[in-house]
Amino acid sequence: MAETVHRPGLDAQGYIEREGSLARVPRAFRPVVAAARDRVPEVFGARLHSAYLYGSIPRGTARVGRSDLDLLVALREEPTEADRAGAGALGEALDTEFPQIDGVGTLLYGRARLLSDLERYDLGWFVACLCTPLLGEDLAEQLPRYRPDxxxxxxxxxxxxxxxxxxxxxxxxxxxxxxxxxxxxxxxxxxxxxxxxxxxxxxxxxxxxxxxxxxxxxxxxxxxxxxxxxxxxxxxxxxxxxxxxxxxxxxxxxxxxxxxxxxxxxxxxxxGVKAPRPPQADQSRPEPPTSAA
CATH class of the missing domain: 1.20.120 (Four Helix Bundle (Hemerythrin (Met), subunit A))
Structure with missing residues (x-):
């Protein structure tokens, strides 16, 4: 049997490392990130639990005028239509104000769903490994470490x-x-x-x-x-x-x-086949692991 090869993206124990950080945000995109950090609490208020960046900007591979700003917002309760409207308005405002980005995408989830057993190896993994903390308590501290299994x-x-x-x-x-x-x-x-x-x-x-x-x-x-x-x-x-x-x-x-x-x-x-989700879980898993570099 062939020997298992240790590949990039893993730590010394073979767990997937978190791939982004605020320190990697390119200089051109720092004003965008700062604006998002200031405005997200204004939109969601006390309903906000935490917010994260994902994609090429926190990975440090974003291209000016080509890359979008990707946000994930965890709310203390399940998102409402008002929450989605607020996220849409925030995205439009940031996209208009900052020409260095090409659009804004904001994913909204309730905290309980992100930490649920059903989502532990999907959305939970996404938060823990592919999202960079921006605001609030980091949910990754309540999630396990993940292997590429x-x-x-x-x-x-x-x-x-x-x-x-x-x-x-x-x-x-x-x-x-x-x-x-x-x-x-x-x-x-x-x-x-x-x-x-x-x-x-x-x-x-x-x-x-x-x-x-x-x-x-x-x-x-x-x-x-x-x-x-x-x-x-x-x-x-x-x-x-x-x-x-x-x-x-x-x-x-x-x-x-x-x-x-x-x-x-x-x-x-x-x-095998992914565990079925309930009909109300209408937001499919996001595509961020392959956002443009």
Missing amino acids: SLLARETNGDLALLLPRWRARAAEADDAESAENADEARRPLVRFMSRHLVRTAFTLVMPRWNGWTSDLHEMAGAFAAYYPARAEQVRAAAVRGYEPTGDAAVLRSYVDDLGPWLAEEYARVH
Whole structure:
């Protein structure tokens, strides 16, 4: 049996290290982060438990004018429509004020859900390993340490088969745009989103064997390629589109009719299927581990 190799992203004990920090925020983005830190409490008041950055800005790989500001806000109770409206308004204001970012995304969750047994190896792992504390008490202190094992793989990305019907519907909606130009523009964010999701899923499929963690799309695709050479070219191409998406309808068709179904079937065979979530848990796990560098 081949010896297990110690890969990047792990500490000396083999646990996934937290990947970002406020010290890594590039100088150009520090005013944005400071503004978010000041304004988040104004929006949520006493309902706020804690807030976090994730993605390329706290990893130190953000590009001026290209990267977005990604926030996760933990509330003391489940988010309401008023909370979501407040988050949307805050995001629009920051995006307008700071040209160095290209959009703001804010995820809202109740504290109890983030710490629940059901989410321990999905949203809990996300907070503990991929989020950087910005405000309040860090929930990571109440969560376990995580290894890149099959349980983590199953609970993070073992639901691809459930997502594919929605993806097909969204691709069809883009095809129905009034003009070819509009359709191309509608497909571009879908290609970006699906490319990232598929590359991340391909990576976590092999993550326990690769035995490490990375948030870089190209590194993810390379890790996958070592174990599935027949699909390597598809996943490497998806990694490229995750950073520089196209509006090609054929790309979306290949995702929802070929790569996606194959990956979902192989994932279920290797790791099993993610534990089902209740209908009210309508916010799926975010895509931040592959946000643009």
